[in-house]
Structure formats: C-alpha cells, structure tokens
Amino acid sequence: MQKRIVSKRNVSEIEKIICNQCGEEIPMISGRPAAGVCSIRQVWGYGSDKDGEVHEIDLCEKCYDEWTAGFAVRVFDL
Numbered sequence: 001m002q003k004r005i006v007s008k009r010n011v012s013e014i015e016k017i018i019c020n021q022c023g024e025e026i027p028m029i030s031g032r033p034a035a036g037v038c039s040i041r042q043v044w045g046y047g048s049d050k051d052g053e054v055h056e057i058d059l060c061e062k063c064y065d066e067w068t069a070g071f072a073v074r075v076f077d078l
Contacts, residue, residue, distance in 0.1 A: 016028060017033060017058050019060040021066075022063050026058070036064070037058055037059065037060060038061075040057040040058075040059075042057075
C-alpha cells in the first residue's frame, strides 16, 4: 500500500510504502524504497467478478519470498 502526497510542484510523490501482508513500513530514501519491494497493480476487466476494480498490492521482500515459495511454478530470474 503506497501513501502518496502532492508536492508543492503539484506532483504526486510516494510518502511511504506499507507491506500489505505483514504491515511493516518499507524504508524510503529520497522518495525511493531503500529495500526490496514488489508492487502489483491489477485492473480487472470483462469476465471477472471484479470487473472495473483496481487492486494495488505492495509486498516487502520477506513476504514476497514467503508468498512465491508456495507457487506450483517457480519464479525464475529472466
């Protein structure tokens, strides 16, 4: 979950990122994450029960590793 603020230049900037799984705040330095973070933005379309919904998820690296460890198909580096 990203908390944004609008700067004096009228630009949206990320103020903080909270891991949706564990609730820990991901440290920020100069407006950028100081640690690994996985951000997912899914816009649900036709044929889905969530048609028109937008879901945004942020995971710290530890929670990402725990989540992907349970995948039937392993996550590979490309």
